[in-house]
Amino acid sequence: MFSELVQGTFVQEKKITFEDFSQEWLLGYQSTGKVKISTVRVRQHEISLLKPYFAKLKMSDITKKQYQDALNSLQKKGYANNTIDGAHRTGRMIFKRAVELDVIKTDPTTNAIVPRKQLTVEELEQGIEIPKYMEKEELALFLQAAKKFGLERDYPLFLTHAYTSMRSGELCALKWGDIDFDEQTISITKTYYNPRNILNDYMLLTPKTKKSKRVIDVEDLVLEELKNLQAAQLKFRELQSKDNKPYHDKNFVFAQLDGRNPGYPMYLKLVAIRMARLLKISKLNDKLTPHSLRHTHTSLLAVAEVSLEQIMQ
The missing domain is CATH 1.10.150.130 (Tyrosine recombinase, N-terminal domain)
Known part of the structure; x- marks a missing residue:
C-alpha cells in the first residue's frame, strides 16, 4: 500500500x-x-x-x-x-x-x-435461423393479403412500411404534417414509445439516432393509399364531432378509428399482431416481424442494383 x-x-x-x-x-x-x-x-x-x-x-x-x-x-x-x-x-x-x-x-x-x-451443424442444416426478409414475390403476396383480407388501416400501414423502410416506431408516430404530397416525401422526426401497450399512455421521442432524422422519397402508389386513408379519417372525425364523441386530435396518420380511444396512434405490439395475422392468411413464414420489412426493403434495393451508399442513406 x-x-x-x-x-x-x-x-x-x-x-x-x-x-x-x-x-x-x-x-x-x-x-x-x-x-x-x-x-x-x-x-x-x-x-x-x-x-x-x-x-x-x-x-x-x-x-x-x-x-x-x-x-x-x-x-x-x-x-x-x-x-x-x-x-x-x-x-x-x-x-x-x-x-x-x-x-x-x-x-x-x-x-x-x-x-x-x-449453432450446431444440425441446426444450420435445418435452417432454424429466423429469416430477415421476404423475397419480391413473397412481399407481393403479403401486400395482396393485406389489401384483400386486412383489418382497418392494414394495407396503407404495411404498404408504407415496406416501401419506405421506416421503423415501426416511426410509422406509429407519423403525423399528416410529416407528409408532403406535393413534393412526394415523408419527414421522419420522431418515434413512438409505449412499453405498456396502452393506447392512451404513449410518448413521442426523438428518432433512434441523429441519422434517423431524414426525408424519404415516396412512391405514387403509397401516397394514393395515404390520401384514401386521410379522407376516411376526416369523414370519421366529422361524424365523431357531429355526435359529440371524443377524438384524440393529434393528427396521427395511423390513428384508431374505432374502439374506446379513437384518434390515438397504433402501438407497436398491435402492428406485430396485425402482421402475424396476415402472414398466416398468406401462408408465409410466421417468424417474420415488422422489422423484417426493413430488411426486405434493403434486399430489394440491392436486387435493383442500387448502390450501397444510396441504400445506407
Missing part, C-alpha cells in the same frame, strides 16, 4: 453494494438529459440481469472471475447473444464509473469475454 500511496494510485474502496451503486449510477445516467426514457428502461433491465449475481456484494469485493462467471451463467440460462452483450455493456459502464469515483480500485469487467452460443 505504501508504494501505491507514493505513486498516487491508492484508492480507499467504499462499502457500497452493487445493488445500491447501480441504482445511483442509473439515476445519474438518466439525469444527464442525453438519453431517452426508452434507453434508461433498457439499462434498468440489463442491471436486473446482473443483480442476482452481485446485488448484496460490495462493489470492491466483486472479482473478475465472478463477473466472468455471471456472463457465462447468463449464456447457460439460454439468454440470447444480444441480451448478454447488453448486460455486459451496462456492467462495463457501471464499474468504469465506480473507478472514476474512487469507489473501487480495479474494474472487474476488464478483459471479460462475452460467451456466444454457436
Whole structure:
C-alpha cells in the first residue's frame, strides 16, 4: 500500500453494494438529459440481469472471475447473444464509473469475454435461423393479403412500411404534417414509445439516432393509399364531432378509428399482431416481424442494383 500511496494510485474502496451503486449510477445516467426514457428502461433491465449475481456484494469485493462467471451463467440460462452483450455493456459502464469515483480500485469487467452460443451443424442444416426478409414475390403476396383480407388501416400501414423502410416506431408516430404530397416525401422526426401497450399512455421521442432524422422519397402508389386513408379519417372525425364523441386530435396518420380511444396512434405490439395475422392468411413464414420489412426493403434495393451508399442513406 505504501508504494501505491507514493505513486498516487491508492484508492480507499467504499462499502457500497452493487445493488445500491447501480441504482445511483442509473439515476445519474438518466439525469444527464442525453438519453431517452426508452434507453434508461433498457439499462434498468440489463442491471436486473446482473443483480442476482452481485446485488448484496460490495462493489470492491466483486472479482473478475465472478463477473466472468455471471456472463457465462447468463449464456447457460439460454439468454440470447444480444441480451448478454447488453448486460455486459451496462456492467462495463457501471464499474468504469465506480473507478472514476474512487469507489473501487480495479474494474472487474476488464478483459471479460462475452460467451456466444454457436449453432450446431444440425441446426444450420435445418435452417432454424429466423429469416430477415421476404423475397419480391413473397412481399407481393403479403401486400395482396393485406389489401384483400386486412383489418382497418392494414394495407396503407404495411404498404408504407415496406416501401419506405421506416421503423415501426416511426410509422406509429407519423403525423399528416410529416407528409408532403406535393413534393412526394415523408419527414421522419420522431418515434413512438409505449412499453405498456396502452393506447392512451404513449410518448413521442426523438428518432433512434441523429441519422434517423431524414426525408424519404415516396412512391405514387403509397401516397394514393395515404390520401384514401386521410379522407376516411376526416369523414370519421366529422361524424365523431357531429355526435359529440371524443377524438384524440393529434393528427396521427395511423390513428384508431374505432374502439374506446379513437384518434390515438397504433402501438407497436398491435402492428406485430396485425402482421402475424396476415402472414398466416398468406401462408408465409410466421417468424417474420415488422422489422423484417426493413430488411426486405434493403434486399430489394440491392436486387435493383442500387448502390450501397444510396441504400445506407
